[in-house]
Amino acid sequence: MLLDKIETPAVLIDIEVAERNIQACQDYCDEHKIALRPHIKTHKLPRLAQAQIDAGATGITCQKIGEAEVMAAAGIKDILLTYNILGPAKLARLRRLHDEIKLSVTADNLAVLEGLSEAFADADWPLAVLIECDTGGNRCGVQSPQNTVELAEQISQSMGLRFAGLMTYPKAGGTADVQAFMTEAKGLLAEAGYDCATISSGGSPDLHQAHLAPVIKEYRVGTYIYNDRSLLVRGACGLDDCALHVLATVISTPTPERAIIDAGSKILTTDLFGLGGHGVIIGHPLLAVSALSEEHGNIDCSRAPGSLAVGDRIRVVPNHACVVSNMVDQVYLMDDGKVFSVEAVAARGMVV
Ligand SMILES: Cc1ncc(COP(=O)(O)O)c(C=O)c1O
Missing domain, CATH: 2.40.37.20 (D-serine dehydratase-like domain)
Structure with a gap:
């Protein structure tokens, strides 16, 4: 299909640009030995999630269980859910996902850990839980490095759970704060006998500064694939x-x-x-x-x-590209000015 045949308004994705962005980010992460775990909330397309994995990403990040379910059904095998999951219905869905794929989640309080443990107590293998840390983003997250120790203890003592490390979503320009918070937390956890298998940070604005926080072992980026104003x-x-x-x-x-x-x-x-x-x-x-x-x-x-x-x-x-993806049922994948696929935005509207 040619561009002038597309009914408007329409969302167009230039695949060559998206693939270039995927590769540039992967090259940067490879160069600095940082595992890359792209956030699919930007595109919500299994096809592009797979392209990110094929380029070398260790897995993907999802914010909502509904997104993760769509991606798992499409064959993505390693998903980090960066969200406090509460309530029996969601916990049952989480458990089903855990039975199918390599799943990890984040938590920042005891009530969430309690619910996770109840749901996973009889799981065949424990659910990996990362503690979310507020390193300046003012969203979820424990408020100090000291607070991570109490939660790590709780995770370790909870049936069905396994302490897997630390996660943060910093404010833009927060790389130095991430390094300071995570270094202190990692040290305190080591003293208490807990090893951080993963320390995960993210955000497209500071992607190319990720190596300036060497405590970080994994980086999550979403917007980088499309970019925006x-x-x-x-x-x-x-x-x-x-x-x-x-x-x-x-x-x-x-x-x-x-x-x-x-x-x-x-x-x-x-x-x-x-x-x-x-x-x-x-x-x-x-x-x-x-x-x-x-x-x-x-x-x-x-x-x-x-x-x-x-x-x-x-x-x-x-x-903001990510919210635009959530507004349309389909996007037009373009190559060299021509539409080569009309792609259903499979994880659109998956906010539950
Ligand atoms: C938990 C988490 N990780 C990573 C990202 C990716 O951020 P960006 O779109 O700036 O790359 C987001 C964005 O909302 C997020 O909420």
């Missing part, structure tokens, strides 16, 4: 490294200064990521996606009045 403005990638574009059609030009496209918040999302506007328009540096309603996008043409006409098609690099 949030990484572009940080200088973490170039426009040519952005693999995901939203293709949209100009449906109205109410004034020379304003054009309206058929992509609104239901495809570009309202995720601003602290940025002004909703994306970068390829080939039109003077135009901006200035406002969105659900199905309409406003293009500010005031710096180049009249530069768009009804029927024109534009490509937008969104602020």
